[in-house]
Amino acid sequence: xxxxxxxxxxxxxxxxxxxxxPDLQRALHAGHYDLVxxxxxxxxxxxxxxxxxSIPHVAIVSSQMLTWYQxxxxxxxxxxxxxxxxxxxxxxxxxxxxxxxxxxxxTIYMYFKYIDTAATVVGRKYFGDNRxxxxxxxxxxxxxFLNTHSNFDLSKPLxxxxxxxxxxxxxxxxxxxxxxxxxxNNSEHGVIYFSLGSVVRMEDLPISIQLGLKEGFGELPQxxxxxxxxDRPIIDxxxxxxxxxxxxxYDIIRHPNVKLFITHGGNSGVIEATSAGIPVLGFPIxxxxxxxxxxxxHWGSGLFVDYNNFTKEDFVYKIKRILNDQRFKENAVKLxxxxxxxxxxxxxxxAYWTEYVLRHNGAHHLKSLAINTKWYQxxxxxxxxxAFVMITSVFYFFYNVISIVLK
Numbered sequence: 450x451x452x453x454x455x456x457x458x459x460x461x462x463x464x465x466x467x468x469x470x471p472d473l474q475r476a477l478h479a480g481h482y483d484l485v486x487x488x489x490x491x492x493x494x495x496x497x498x499x500x501x502x503s504i505p506h507v508a509i510v511s512s513q514m515l516t517w518y519q520x521x522x523x524x525x526x527x528x529x530x531x532x533x534x535x536x537x538x539x540x541x542x543x544x545x546x547x548x549x550x551x552x553x554x555x556t557i558y559m560y561f562k563y564i565d566t567a568a569t570v571v572g573r574k575y576f577g578d579n580r581x582x583x584x585x586x587x588x589x590x591x592x593x594f595l596n597t598h599s600n601f602d603l604s605k606p607l608x609x610x611x612x613x614x615x616x617x618x619x620x621x622x623x624x625x626x627x628x629x630x631x632x633x634n635n636s637e638h639g640v641i642y643f644s645l646g647s648v649v650r651m652e653d654l655p656i657s658i659q660l661g662l663k664e665g666f667g668e669l670p671q672x673x674x675x676x677x678x679x680d681r682p683i684i685d686x687x688x689x690x691x692x693x694x695x696x697x698x699y700d701i702i703r704h705p706n707v708k709l710f711i712t713h714g715g716n717s718g719v720i721e722a723t724s725a726g727i728p729v730l731g732f733p734i735x736x737x738x739x740x741x742x743x744x745x746x747h748w749g750s751g752l753f754v755d756y757n758n759f760t761k762e763d764f765v766y767k768i769k770r771i772l773n774d775q776r777f778k779e780n781a782v783k784l785x786x787x788x789x790x791x792x793x794x795x796x797x798x799x800a801y802w803t804e805y806v807l808r809h810n811g812a813h814h815l816k817s818l819a820i821n822t823k824w825y826q827x828x829x830x831x832x833x834x835x836a837f838v839m840i841t842s843v844f845y846f847f848y849n850v851i852s853i854v855l856k
Contacts (some may be wrong), residue, residue, distance in 0.1 A: 450560055452535070452736045453517065456491025457564050461571060464494035468575040477501065483807055489518055489593070492565050493583035496590070497572035500580060505591045505811035507803060512716040512737060513597045514611075516554060517561035521587045522608050522820065528554040531605050537739040539603055539747045588820045591811045592802055596716060600787040601723045601744060610815040612802050615720050616788065617795035623700055629674075632691060633701070636672040639708035641768070642701050644676035646715045649734060651679040661761035666690050668765055671708065671772070674701060702727045708772055714738035714753075719745075726785030728777040730767055732756065750781035 467473055477498075485499035489508045499506035510518075516533045519526040528551045532541060535557075541547040568583040591610065598615035599605070607613075625633070633640050643666075651659060666673045667687030677683070677692040686692065698718070702710050702725045711730045712718045719741045722729050731742030731753030745751030752767045771777045793801065806812045825831050 450556075453491065453557065453561060454564060457561075458491075460490050460492035461494055461567055464492065464568075464571050467495075468571070484803070489515060492568045493587055494568040494571045496568075496583060496586040497576045497580060500572075500586050500589070501576045505806050506589060507592045507594070507806060508590045509594045509596070511596045513602055514593075514595055514607075516557050518587070520558070521584065522590070522593065522611070522817070526554065526605075531603075532740060533557055534737045534740065537743065539740060539743045588816075589813075591806045591813065592815075594799060594802075596720070598788060598791075600790070601719075601748075601784060603744070603747075608815075608817050610812070612798055614795040614798055616724055617799065618717060619699065619721065619724055619795075622703055623697065625697065625700055625704070629696070629701070632672065632674070633704050633706050636706060638670040638672075639706050639772070640701075640704070641666075641669070641671050641673045641709045641711060642676075642696070642698070642707055643673060643711040644696070644698060644718065645678070645713045645732065645734070646718065647678060649678065649713060651677055651683075652681060658756075658759050661759060661764060663687065663690075665761045665765045665768070669768065674707075699725070708778075709768065711768075712742075714742040716741065722781075723784055723788050726778075726782040728771050728781045730754065730771060748780055748784050750777055750784050 482502055482504055484505050484507060485502065486507045486509065487495040487498065489510050496506065513534060514526070516526060516535075528541070529547055530540060532539060532550055533553045536550055536553065538546060541550040562584075565583065569580075572583060572586075573580050593608075593611045594614045595607075595611060596615055596617065598613045601615070624630070643662075654662075663683060663686065666675070666689065669689065671689070673687075673690040674696055675690055675692045676694070676696050676698070678694060683692065699721045701707055702721060707727065709730060710718075710722050710725075710727045711732060712722065714731050714733045715738065722745075729742070729745045729751030731738075731745060731751060733739040733742050733753060734756050739753075742751065742753040746753060752771060754764055754767060819827055
C-alpha cells in the first residue's frame with residue numbers, strides 16, 4: 450500500500466505542476482492535436498487532457514497491468530487464478546494463497562478508489578467543474594499498450610483494446626567496449642552480470658548482505674561484472690569482480706560467455722533477460738519484483754534468493770546450481786524463442802494500433818460493452834435476486850398448500 454500511495458502522490462504532484470505550467474497552458478490553447486498519450490500509473494489526473502481537447506486517448510502501462518486499473522476496462526482480473534501485481538507468486542495455487550490474493554485484490558482496488566479521489570478534484574480545478582469523474586474518463590481510453598507479453602507473463606484474458614508490447618525498448622546489438630569485451634572473452638569459466646538497477650544503492654543494503662555478496666562472489670571461479678550504484682569504493686573487492694556505475698546491460702547479457710544474470714527484477718531487466726535467453730538469479734526487494742522473478746522459477750529458467758533471509762551460503766549455492774544444471778539455460782532459450790515469436794514486433798504493433806485509433810476516431814468499437822454496465826448487472830445480481838425471490842415464493846406456496854392438506 451505504501452508503494453501505491455507513493456505512486457499516487459508523485460503523479461498528483463506531477464499533474465499539478467504540469468497543469469500549472471504556462472507553456473502547457475499556451476500549448477493547450479494554441480495548438481491543434483489529434484491524440485493524447487499518457488502513462489497509467491498511480492493516478493487518473495492526467496486523463497483530463499484528452500477530455501479537455503476532445504480527442505482520443507492512448508495509455509501506456511510500463512509493466513504488467515496494474516491491478517487497480519484492470520477491471521475499469523473489463524479486462525477481467527479474477528483473483529482466483531490471476532495474481533495481483535505485488536503478489537510473491539505468479540499463480541495462487543493453495544487455498545491460503547487464493548484467500549490472500551482475494552484479500553489483496555479487494556484491498557488494493559478499494560484503497561486506490563479512496564486515495565485517488567483527488568484526481569477528480571485536480572481535473573475539475575484546471576479544466577472546469579463540469580468535467581466528468583476520473584473513473585468515467587478512464588473508460589474513454591481508446592487503447593492500452595502493456596509493456597509485457599503473455600509468452601513470459603502467464604496468459605490472462607485481455608480486453609480487445611489491450612495490446613502487449615513487451616520488448617519495445619530493446620535495441621539491436623552493439624559491440625562492447627574493448628575492455629569489457631576482453632574481460633568477458635578472457636574469462637575461462639564464464640561471466641556473471643549483477644545489477645540491482647538504478648534505485649537501490651549498495652550502502653542502502655544491510656551490512657550483512659553487502660559482505661555476503663562480496664564474499665560470495667570471491668568464492669566463485671567465474672568473473673563478475675557488478676553494476677554498483679555507490680560513491681564509496683568497496684574495500685577488499687575480490688580480484689574476479691569489476692564494478693562500474695553503468696554497463697551496457699542488454700549487450701552484456703547477450704554475450705555467449707555471460708552465463709548468469711543476477712537482477713532485482715525490474716520490468717525492463719526482466720524483459721531483457723527473457724529476450725536474451727539467459728538464466729536468472731533473482732534478488733527481489735519490493736513492489737512487483739518478487740512476482741516478476743517467480744516467473745523465471747515457474748518456467749524453469751531461474752531461481753531467486755530471499756532478501757529478508759539472505760545468507761551467503763544460499764546465495765552461492767543457487768548460483769552454482771543454475772550454472773551447473775544445463776536445464777536452466779535450455780529453458781531460458783525456449784522462453785526467449787517464445788518471446789520473439791509473434792506476428793508483429795512491438796514497435797510495429799504500437800504504430801499500427803495508434804494509427805488505427807486515429808483512423809477510426811478513437812476506435813471505441815473495440816472496447817467491451819461491459820464498461821458501461823452497472824456492476825450489479827455485470828454480475829447478474831438483479832437476476833439472481835429475482836430468481837431467489839421467485840423460487841422462495843414457490844416453495845412457500847407449496848409449503849402452505851401441503852400444511853393445509855395435512856390438516
